[in-house]
Amino acid sequence: EAERTRVAAKAGSRARSHAEVRKALQRRFVDAAAHLAGVAVFDSGGEWMGQWRRDFSALEIEHCRSHSDLHPCPHDFQSLRVWAEKHKRELEMWHMAYLDRGAARAAGFSGPYALPGTRLFLDFCASLVARYKLAPLVRKATVAAVEVIPPPPDACAGAACSFRLRLPDRTS
Numbered sequence: 001e002a003e004r005t006r007v008a009a010k011a012g013s014r015a016r017s018h019a020e021v022r023k024a025l026q027r028r029f030v031d032a033a034a035h036l037a038g039v040a041v042f043d044s045g046g047e048w049m050g051q052w053r054r055d056f057s058a059l060e061i062e063h064c065r066s067h068s069d070l071h072p073c074p075h076d077f078q079s080l081r082v083w084a085e086k087h088k089r090e091l092e093m094w095h096m097a098y099l100d101r102g103a104a105r106a107a108g109f110s111g112p113y114a115l116p117g118t119r120l121f122l123d124f125c126a127s128l129v130a131r132y133k134l135a136p137l138v139r140k141a142t143v144a145a146v147e148v149i150p151p152p153p154d155a156c157a158g159a160a161c162s163f164r165l166r167l168p169d170r171t172s
Helices: 002-014 018-026 032-036 050-060 079-086 101-106 118-130
Strands: 041-043 094-095 114-116 137-138 145-149 163-166
Touching: 018 079, 050 118, 079 118, 101 114, 101 137
Parallel strands: 041 137
Antiparallel strands: 094 114, 145 163
16 A cells, blocks of 8 residues: 555656557557466456446446546556547546545645546446457456465565455355
C-alpha cells in the first residue's frame, strides 16, 4: 500500500504526453499470452470480463466507481482517457460534480475527477485483450477461494507472496 501511494503521488511528475500514449496504444504484440505461461484468467461465463458485463447490466450500473486512471493497461495511467479521446468517447466520462474538490485536495486527492462509463470501460478492456492477444488465457470457471502463500522464511526482505486459487471442484 505504501508503494502504491508513493507511485500515485509521483504520477503527475512522470506523465507521458498524450501523443506518446496514443502511439503506444496502437502497438500490437505478437503473442503476449506465450510470455504469461503461468497465468490464467477465470470467468464464470468463459469470456474476458463477462461477469463484470453481466453485473453492470443486471444492476444497471452506468459508470465505474473508480476514477479514470484506475484501469488494467500496464503502459500508462492516462491510457483510458487517451483511448476515449482517440475514439471520440470523452462524453462517456462522468464528472464528479458532487465531490468537494477542496476537501479532496486537503485529503491528498488531486484528481482526476472523472469516472468512466461502464460501456467505455468494457470496450477499453476489450481493446487491451485484443492488443496483447490475451484471449487464450481465459478459462470458464468460478474461483471458490484465494489462498495467500507467503514467501519462504529464507527469502530476502520484501519478497513477493504468491496465490493459490481453489475452484469449486477443489482443484487449484
